[in-house]
Amino acid sequence: MSKVNNEIAVQDRKEFGKCASRRSRKSGMIPAVIYSKGKEAKAIMVDADAWKVLAGHHVQMVTLVDGANKTAALVKEVQFNHLKNYVQHIDFLEVDLNADVTALVPVHAHGDCLGVSRGGILEFELHEIEVVCHPDHLPEFIAAEVTSLDVGDSLHVKDLAMPEGVRTDLDPEAVVAHVVRPKEEAEAPAEAAAEPEAIKEKKPEAEAKK
Template sequence: MGAHQTIVATTRSLNQAQSLKQIRKGLQVPGVLFARGLNPSTPIFIQRKEANVILATGERVLDMVIDGKKEMVNLTEVQREPSSGKLVHMSFHLLKAGEKTHASIPVHILGKAIGEKTGGLVQLVLKEIDIKALPKDLPEFIEIDVSGLDIGDHLAIKDIKLPTGVELYNMKPETNVVACKPPAKEEAVSEVAADANAEPEVIGKEKAKEE
């Protein structure tokens, strides 16, 4: 697997006045790192600018440098203010070597579909796939080659070759991931044609039956 994105965190004390001041200024985002053992959760801080950069990549499995020590973590939850969308909290889980874990991995489209040459639109139906693997085998993303798709075609999870050591987790293989849709005008015409071919409701007949 390729190198994961790196995020830097520092442990925090819930009563640190300086840390609270940084939060009020909006420079840092509070978070928590969950782990098994004697210390099941560690409060942390992450620089807001760095957090936003990481979130923009869509990656969930990351290398975290916390107080100078490098760990592999899984980003499991992101909280935002409902009105403004401002990032307010992040949750991570520590990954242990030799122990399988499950994670949501972003999907990346590769290639240009045949159908796009005639006006088709490639639509990513599923942005993430839930998988299970050892930390060393967790991919940054899962690539899907759409170059063979024509208008009306689609690819499901079962059509994707997962990396070695990676297995599907709690998802149906038949779930669609990406599709090549017809142009918007063509879709509208198809819907109109379908309505035209539909059998009209004969109100008189229904009334006669009721009588």
């Protein structure tokens, strides 16, 4: 559960553009922006090594520390360069610690699925769900208990055990995951059609009645 104590040092960003961003990343900093309701967005830079540590724990809430100033923020978007394996940019959203926040939280399967042991395939329809809670209660993930799911069974939003102080406004009947049968092997090709009857050869005119 988030206690908004994932502190990470940041500093103001004074240079902009692709070249400036490239220089920032080469120096070990990640360009970022803090968005705040009713305020202008603030451009900052985040230490890449410090961010890597936090990202490894899949944090949703962080405390951005700029000298004596601390800002509680929600990680809204992380732009990642998959080809070169580095973070390009991060968007943060400042939050009011006295008000609820709305955030997307990943759904993780929990338990050994019965249906899978019987040859079924566990498929997730929702890999993350939107939750509403106080910043202190924002979970890193929502556990989906799949142990008792048999082939043909489904797990719905209403079946999720939400952590204390956390709710979702999604349709309770929405399917989170289900266990399906594996695709059956293609049917054997139809038997070759019966050979057509042999066409009787027409007797040559030379074999007319003798």
